[in-house]
Structure formats: structure tokens, C-alpha cells
Amino acid sequence: MNVLDFMQKNADRCWLLTWEHIWIVAFSVFLATLIAVPIGIAITRNEQVAKRVINTANILMTIPSIALFGIMLPILSLIGHGLGKVPAVIALVLYSQLPIIRNTYIAIKNVPPELVDAGRGLGMSNWRRLKEVEIPLAIPVIIAGLRTAAVMSIGIAAIAAYIGAGGLGVFIQQGIARVYEEMIIAGAILVAFLAIFVDAGMAILENLVTPKGVKIARKLGQ
Amino acid sequence: MIRYEGVTKIFGSGGEAVTALDNVTFDIEKGQVVTFLGPSGCGKTTLLRLTNRLITLTRGTITINERDIMSVGQVKLRQSMGYAIQAIGLFPNKTIYGNIATVPHLLGWDEKRIRERVDELLLMLRLEPDVFRNRYPAELSGGQQQRVGVARCLAANPEILLMDEPFGAIDPINREEIQNEFLRVQGKLKKTIAFVTHDIHEAIKMGDKIAIFQDGRLIQYDTPEIILTRPQNKYIADFVGADRALKVLGLLRAEEAMNRKPKNVLQASIDAREALEFLEENGFQQAIVIQQGKPVGYVTSKLLKYENTEVKNIVEPFPTYVGMYDTLRDVMSYMLMHDMRVLCVIDGNGDFAGTISLDNIQKCILDIYAEDTE
Numbered sequence A: 001m002n003v004l005d006f007m008q009k010n011a012d013r014c015w016l017l018t019w020e021h022i023w024i025v026a027f028s029v030f031l032a033t034l035i036a037v038p039i040g041i042a043i044t045r046n047e048q049v050a051k052r053v054i055n056t057a058n059i060l061m062t063i064p065s066i067a068l069f070g071i072m073l074p075i076l077s078l079i080g081h082g083l084g085k086v087p088a089v090i091a092l093v094l095y096s097q098l099p100i101i102r103n104t105y106i107a108i109k110n111v112p113p114e115l116v117d118a119g120r121g122l123g124m125s126n127w128r129r130l131k132e133v134e135i136p137l138a139i140p141v142i143i144a145g146l147r148t149a150a151v152m153s154i155g156i157a158a159i160a161a162y163i164g165a166g167g168l169g170v171f172i173q174q175g176i177a178r179v180y181e182e183m184i185i186a187g188a189i190l191v192a193f194l195a196i197f198v199d200a201g202m203a204i205l206e207n208l209v210t211p212k213g214v215k216i217a218r219k220l221g222q
Numbered sequence B: 001m002i003r004y005e006g007v008t009k010i011f012g013s014g015g016e017a018v019t020a021l022d023n024v025t026f027d028i029e030k031g032q033v034v035t036f037l038g039p040s041g042c043g044k045t046t047l048l049r050l051t052n053r054l055i056t057l058t059r060g061t062i063t064i065n066e067r068d069i070m071s072v073g074q075v076k077l078r079q080s081m082g083y084a085i086q087a088i089g090l091f092p093n094k095t096i097y098g099n100i101a102t103v104p105h106l107l108g109w110d111e112k113r114i115r116e117r118v119d120e121l122l123l124m125l126r127l128e129p130d131v132f133r134n135r136y137p138a139e140l141s142g143g144q145q146q147r148v149g150v151a152r153c154l155a156a157n158p159e160i161l162l163m164d165e166p167f168g169a170i171d172p173i174n175r176e177e178i179q180n181e182f183l184r185v186q187g188k189l190k191k192t193i194a195f196v197t198h199d200i201h202e203a204i205k206m207g208d209k210i211a212i213f214q215d216g217r218l219i220q221y222d223t224p225e226i227i228l229t230r231p232q233n234k235y236i237a238d239f240v241g242a243d244r245a246l247k248v249l250g251l252l253r254a255e256e257a258m259n260r261k262p263k264n265v266l267q268a269s270i271d272a273r274e275a276l277e278f279l280e281e282n283g284f285q286q287a288i289v290i291q292q293g294k295p296v297g298y299v300t301s302k303l304l305k306y307e308n309t310e311v312k313n314i315v316e317p318f319p320t321y322v323g324m325y326d327t328l329r330d331v332m333s334y335m336l337m338h339d340m341r342v343l344c345v346i347d348g349n350g351d352f353a354g355t356i357s358l359d360n361i362q363k364c365i366l367d368i369y370a371e372d373t374e
Helices: A002-009 A011-045 A047-062 A065-077 A085-109 A113-121 A126-163 A169-178 A181-209 A212-219 B044-051 B074-079 B096-100 B102-106 B111-124 B142-154 B172-189 B200-206 B224-229 B234-240 B244-251 B272-282 B328-338 B358-373
Strands: B002-011 B018-028 B033-037 B059-064 B081-085 B160-164 B192-197 B209-214 B217-222 B265-267 B286-291 B294-300 B342-346 B352-357
Touching: A002 A011, A002 A181, A011 A047, A011 A085, A011 A126, A011 A169, A011 A181, A047 A085, A065 A085, A065 A126, A085 A126, A113 A126, A113 B081, A126 A169, A126 A181, A169 A181, B002 B044, B018 B044, B018 B059, B018 B192, B018 B209, B018 B217, B033 B044, B033 B200, B044 B160, B044 B192, B044 B209, B074 B081, B081 B142, B096 B102, B096 B111, B096 B142, B102 B111, B111 B142, B142 B160, B142 B172, B172 B200, B192 B200, B200 B224, B200 B244, B209 B224, B209 B234, B217 B224, B217 B234, B224 B234, B224 B244, B224 B358, B234 B244, B244 B328, B244 B358, B272 B286, B272 B294, B286 B352, B294 B342, B328 B342, B328 B358, B352 B358
Parallel strands: B033 B192, B033 B209, B081 B160, B160 B192, B265 B286
Antiparallel strands: B002 B018, B002 B059, B209 B217, B286 B294, B342 B352
């Protein structure tokens, strides 16, 4: 297996690029969460706005990543960041909006109305109700949105190597340029493994954040 | 005390405006349960939700202990009242403890005080604290959840409770039980309660007074007895049902109809011949036999004839005794079951308190109806 040989010989570089890849994705998803979760919660108060926001996020998602990098290049060049990690992170943050906003919105909307009514009637402020009832019940679905965003971002980050963002896409890009098959396959395998690994990790996280009472209810089929 | 004055609620505006409540005025006295009764869409739930500002008044005022509800912040206002709903709405992510502690937590009670309060409430509603405290709502039956819902609304010991069909989600047998439990608790706590229901039986059973609504208007506000015997119009008469005279029986207690000083009473030590004489002289069909203040049974002339002993040796025991607080409905049922025209009423100690007959019951009902015409 020449691919394994390649990885062994270039172990240091494999690790470095993997870490770089993880770092880009983690940072982007983290930023995206800070933006998208509050948006997702805020739009539950107004159906009209919700529709527009989700449609916009949907359109963002349809732009091919290469095109998006192309659009951002002249704009970001103005501040000297046309290439590199900045446009990559911005693109990932934008792409992550849809799954996170949509899941947050749906999750909060799906909190049974009688719980909202009981919370209000007992004198919980909106903020308190969000914190104690709505978010705890919504969090597994919100995490599922992050999971989708993270896995998708791992794939898109590989393409960002073309604008000099680094990460495992570098192997693929350079391998193609040099017609170096082992290098391409090594890059592809590492990206795929990373995606599978992150997906599994997020699945575990999803389970961890599910409130115990909700798990019991599910088990009892209620 | 809750005072509603000219309360009006209009949903929507312009051509689509719907008047949900139209100029409703009445008081709920301190310590009383008032049931809001009517078909769905009559405005009863709207009135309840206006009371804690879950929806906002269009016109009129609601005051609680002389204080306009609009002058209190809505979150504060709601924390000061208990709130229980048909869907119960227990938070599935919180334990029973966490659910009951909701309002005390909001009010910032210290943990020790909350712990004591939760245990006290669980005991009051007959749920063993050590068993239930740390369970989750999903692990409880519907009836148990409903009890927790009631405990949660009582948690911070509010003076006023707002309850929207709080026992609506459980089966009839458990409902009966939790209603009785609730009346027992209310007997001790004496809360001021607005209780929405569409069930006439529940309204009669739970309410000190009943407020009947139709199309957003309050059409009668009276005690259950008066509503059953003197419905203000055909709508109410239909709503309370053709059997409303029978429903009155479920409201009245034996003590209200019984004969406290019956003449046909004999001491157990008396001789049978003397007893027979007593019956014949007074033209009684039968006589109650009493020994040391407690009834032992009855004798008839047929039983006494040809006997030559103390009556206590030939007395026929009653198949059942009536308690002072048994409803007339139960009393009638005993009479029909045991084929007896007269039954003996006993007090809490088992001492003889009087007798009750079909005639007594009939007279009692007639008296109530007679008040109509006054």
C-alpha cells in the first residue's frame, strides 16, 4: 500500500494538516453557532421574518463554494485578506447558517405549547423560560444542526485549500497538480475519516445533552 | 378577592373583531371556589387568562384585593397566583422536585425552604416524597401528574389559584378521587379559586358559586343550589340538564333534610307489649330502638305481636346507617337498595341523630323550590 507508506513517511505533515483542518472547521462552526443560534431563537417570535431568514440561508447554501471564494476575493482584497484562512472561515460560517438556524428554529417551535403556557402562567420571564424549558428541550436538535454544519464544513474546508487556507485539501490540491496519486488518496482518506470521526463525536454529544427526563419519556414511548 | 368590573375582551380589529367577553362584572370572594361554566367559546378561559394577564384586557378593570392588575408587573402578578391547566404542562426535563419548585425558585427561596415545601406538598397530595421527588414526569401516571400540577400551582402558597380544567385530562374514576382530594385540601387552605370547567357535575361539586357564561356574557352567578333550582333562563336550564332536581340531591346533605326529633323512638329496655301499645296509640308503622344513645335497629307491630320480652331481643337491625354529611342522593340510593322508607341518621360518634324518610327529602326539595316564588 503506497498510500500507507506515504502517510508514514509524511506523518508529521499529515498531523499538521489535520490539525489545521480541524482548527478551521472548529473555529468556523463556533463562530457560526454564536450567530445562528440567537438568530434561530429570535425568529421564532415572528413567522414572516422566520420565513425570510430561512430562505436567505437557503440561497446562501446553493452558491457553489468555489464561486463564493471568487466573489469574496475582490471584496476581502480591500483589507488584504483575499486569500488564506479569512475567506475560508467566512465561507464556512455562511454555509453553516442554514442547518443551525433551521434546527434551532424548528426545535424551539416544537416545544409543546402547553409547556410555554405553563411557564408563562407560573410567572417565568421570556428569558427564564428560554433558559429553563425551551433551550434544554431544544438542545439535542440544535446540536444535530451543529453536527450537520460541522460535517459539511469538513468537506468544504478541503476545497478552501485552493485559496490558500491550508488543511487536508492541500494534499488533494498538490497531488492533482503533481499527478501524485498517493498524496491525493491520503488527503481524501484523512478528510473522510475526520468527517466520520466528528460525526460520531457529535452524535455522542447529542445524546449527552439530551435531558434525562426527555430520554425517559422517549424510552417509555411518550 | 377578585373583582371583575365591566371586563371586555375583543380579539382582532375592524371587520374581523370577535367579542370574547362582553361587560362582565362580578366578585370572587376571598376563600371561595368559583367555577366558570359554559360551552367552549363562551369566554370562560379568556376571563381566566385575563386575570393573570396572559392576555390583555380591552376594556374594564380587574382588581385583586383592591389592587388593579395593570398596576403590577405581569411576571410578578403571575408569580403571586397559582396556575394549573388541563394539559398539566409539567416540564419533562425537570424532576418532580424541580417542577414543583418552579415558582419558589423564581421567587428566590433558599434551597432548604424549597425542599421542605416540596415534601409538604407531596405529602398533602398523597404522593410519597421519597418515591416521587426525584422522578421525572414521564414516569408518573396521568393522575399523579395532575397532582403534581396542583402541587406546583400551590408551591409558593399563593392566595389565589387560577385553574383551567385542571382535572380534565384524567379518566372519570381518578378524576373523582382527585376532586375529593382537592376539596379536602381546599377545606384546609381556603384559597380564592377561579376554576374553569365545561362539566356541570364538576362545577356543582367544586364550586361555592358558579358563573355561567354564554357568548361572552355572564348570564347567571349564583350558588349551585340556586342555579339548579332557579335557572335564570332556558339556556341555563338546558345546560344544567333535565335531571337538575336529581342533581340538587347530590348537593344537599342528610342533616339538611333529616327529622331531628322523631317521635317514634323507643328505649331498648322497654317491654314488647308496652312498645306495641305505643305504636298503636300513635299510629306508627315502626319505631327506632335506642340503647345508650346509639340506635340498635327498629321494631314493627308485626314483630312485637305475641312477644313478651324486652324490645332489644326482637329488634331488627338497620341494613345501613346514614351519616349526617351523606348526600341526599346517597340516602335515596340506600333507600332504594334496601327497600326502606325510613333510615336512621347517626352523627360522627355513631350516636342517634335523627331519622330521614322519603317525605323528609321531598319536603326539603320543595322548600328550596318554594323560595323561587318569593
